[in-house]
Amino acid sequence: MTVRVRFAPSPTGQPHIGNIRTVVFNWLFARQHGGQFIIRVEDTDRTRYVPDAVNVMFNSLRWLGLDWDEGPDVGGPHGPYVQSERLPIYREKAQELLDKGWAYRCNCSPERLERVREEQRARGEMIMYDGHCRDLPANAISPDEPHVIRLKMPREGQTQVHDMLKGEVVFENSGIDDQVLLKSDGFPTYHLAVVVDDYLMQITHIIRGDDWLSSAPKHVTLYRAFGWELPEFAHVPLVLGADGRKLGKRHGAISVAEFERQGYLPEALFNFLALVGWAPGEGVDQEVFSREELLQRFDMKRVNLAPAVFSYEKLDWMNGVYIRALSPEALMERLIPFWQDAGLVPYPVTTESLAQLQVMTPIVQERLKVLKDVVPLTDFVFADIPTPAPEALIGPKMTAEQSLQTLEAVRSLLAGVLNWDAASLEPPLRQLCKDLGLKAGQVLGIIRVATSGKEVAPPLFGSLEALGRHATLQRLRRAEDALAASIQQASPA
RNA sequence: GCCCUCAUCGUCUAGUCUGGUCAGGACACAGGCCUUUCAAGCCUGGUACAUGGGUUCAAAUCCCGUUGAGGGCACCA
DSSP states (O other): OOOEEEEEEEESSSOBBBHHHHHHHHHHHHHHHEEEEEEEEEEOOOOOOOTHHHHHHHHHHTTTTOOOOTTTBBOOTTTOOGGOOOHHHHHHHHHHHHHSSSSEEOOOOOOHHHHHHHHHHHHOOOOOOTTTTTTTTTTTSSSSSSEEEEEESSSSSEEEEEEETTTEEEEEGGGGGOEEEETSSSSHHHHHHHHHHHTTTTTTTEEEEEEGGGHHOOOOOHHHHHHHHEEEEEEEOOEOOOTTOOGGGGGGGBBHHHHHHHHHHHHHHHHHTTTSSSSOTTTOOOOOHHHHHHHHHOOGOOOSSOOEEOOOOHHHHHHHHHHHHHHHHHHHHHHHHHHTTSSSSSOOHHHHHHHHHHHHHHHHGGGGGGGGGGHHHHHHSSSOOOOOOOGGSSOOOOOOOHHHHHHHHHHHHHHOOOOOOHHHHHHOOOOOHHTTTOOHHHHHHHHHHHHHHSSSSSSHHHHHHHHOHHHHHHHHHHHHHHHHHHHHHHHHO
């Protein structure tokens, strides 16, 4: 039988990194077994529906390179793939359960249910439906009056869930609620819909977050009630935030779209995600894996049991590894949108600015953790800078006068240089350092501040090449003026 | 409160099934080298088997308890 797995998101917001990690496991599992990966939208809660959520989710998956074989957009033989379009199926299945005696109608009011819960809380009892309507005669509640349909969970015995990772997990039936299967608005709850659809869509492996383990026995009971063969379950550990709690809305930059905006590479994020909760083991220390290697080595059975904290620091490191592995041309292509968004580079990239980008890209490459870092690192090349503070223009172990003289010497040298490129700039400047009896760090540091306004900037010679002769000389001149003025002020004649 | 799951450096983890190598790697951190700043790279360093009891010649590894953490307990998914 061919492997069929699914990702079943509800369109209630942005997919976060924890959900996506679970999708990565699903996708890897499907692809390495030559199986199918299916997307099904679980939109049975009309009160929480977010209109654009499905598209955002599709975009995130595509960006990460996770493709699917069946789904709302591509269709497939088991559609529709949106639960709100499958209502008649759920009603029919609920009726079947009613007929078989595995379900019953319940017309308890929300108020009564709340009261019951209140009392249970007060007595420190387990909070669950009290069975008020469970044993009413079949015709006691008319199909025409508002009501819900509940699962008639056996009161005695146990239900076992076989989990690929945890083995046999046993639940006492007495602790399992008579779950609502069909709501009074005619929509199914998750529990009914998920079982019906997973069966009809012939899902063989249900790989989902550990937060579903508690409801797994209800699902197993439903499969039994219908007389359907059980799929394999794998409840994978949750991904926790830095505070050690389940990832949620309050955890900041956790949506995939946000990672994209910050300039993480999809292949790096994919690699990293695969390693959250899984490791190759067997003495293998490798952590950087191509998609193909992951496909080959990933092993569902080796997935960790303990929840993992998502480490942004390590992701940053891995992203840097992937950035450094890119060819300069490929990196530049990825960098351009970030430069443009920051307003540093014009929209159709002009020939001049392309030349600058070609110089800057290789010298910033090993300095980037995320693509967006390129903006603060290189902005001085594309936009004018404020004149640096005079104090910043004084070299280490140097006087203001000495620094001013250095600046002047540099400017007159650079004014006469024949070819304006990094390779032609470096030798004469180094020679100048010697002539002045100064260390390279002293002279170059002054030039750096004068031309970039920064203490920390990309390598100087390339930066000057990209800046151009005109802007370089102009900034040197301005720096001289500022320094001269401050010297003047400090010692009035 | 009740149910379920889990437990190795700060973090991600290898090692646990098939007891016996100074408990290995990575990120982060500290120091050093390199060096035009910052990075990158290289070298060095510190830090972990939650706890109590068994079983055994021998326990991170097997068993029981405790503690801790996470998840769940809706006409949400």
